[in-house]
Amino acid sequence: AQRVTQPEKLLSVFKGAPVELKCNYSYSGSPELFWYVQYSRQRLQLLLRHISRESIKGFTADLNKGETSFHLKKPFAQEEDSAMYYCALYNQGGKLIFGQGTELSVKP
Amino acid sequence: DAGVTQSPTHLIKTRGQQVTLRCSPISGHKSVSWYQQVLGQGPQFIFQYYEKEERGRGNFPDRFSARQFPNYSSELNVNALLLGDSALYLCASSFGGGGTEAFFGQGTRLTVV
Numbered sequence: 144a145q146r147v148t149q150p151e152k153l154l155s156v157f158k159g160a161p162v163e164l165k166c167n168y169s170y171s172g173s174p175e176l177f178w179y180v181q182y183s184r185q186r187l188q189l190l191l192r193h194i195s196r197e198s199i200k201g202f203t204a205d206l207n208k209g210e211t212s213f214h215l216k217k218p219f220a221q222e223e224d225s226a227m228y229y230c231a232l233y234n235q236g237g238k239l240i241f242g243q244g245t246e247l248s249v250k251p
Numbered sequence: 252d253a254g255v256t257q258s259p260t261h262l263i264k265t266r267g268q269q270v271t272l273r274c275s276p277i278s279g280h281k282s283v284s285w286y287q288q289v290l291g292q293g294p295q296f297i298f299q300y301y302e303k304e305e306r307g308r309g310n311f312p313d314r315f316s317a318r319q320f321p322n323y324s325s326e327l328n329v330n331a332l333l334l335g336d337s338a339l340y341l342c343a344s345s346f347g348g349g350g351t352e353a354f355f356g357q358g359t360r361l362t363v364v
Contacts (some may be wrong), residue, residue, distance in 0.1 A: 147293075186254070187294070187355040205340050218294065237284055237307045239343075239353060241293030 147232050149242035153197045157250050164202075164215040166230030175233040177203055179241075180248050182226045190215075190228070200224070217236050220249045236247040253278065254336055255344050255356035263362045264332050272327045272359045276344030282306075283325040284353065285317055286341040291350055301347075337363045
């Protein structure tokens, strides 16, 4: 079964520290993976997708098919990065399968 | 810049009642998807409509139904409401029916009492 797992519900780091939000997936085939972010009182929005291989707001994510992972990384966390982060897998039929989400808290 | 709009923003219903939620996609987008987000969980897929046809359905009972209109707006209907239907209902629009970027609305908070 297709599934996305985010093992950490809450990740707390200090400003300037490196951040890694973990995401593991289960999918038979070539996965299409996304990271979505939800800042306080804002709507869910796309942060990045593995196909584009770009860096957004200093975040990067590499697809590792061997480990079935798509971890989100940033070398130096900023306070404005505090938000809810969701890893998602695109399935056939227009379906996004989301993980449970990880709340990132960046302390000053 | 008009994003995806949903109405109403909040709603309180009694068990057994029926509810209709509405979504207007971004202009030019032909696909609308619906998600249910229970507190503490990630969004869970309910339906996708593309060009007014159902393209995907999640693991939800038949009490949940949806449709898409010629102007690409959409309605989600839930009959015989249960307490467990209390959740944030999200609508997302995208240009195509495949894995193109999905833009989310602010959601409708449904409380069933």
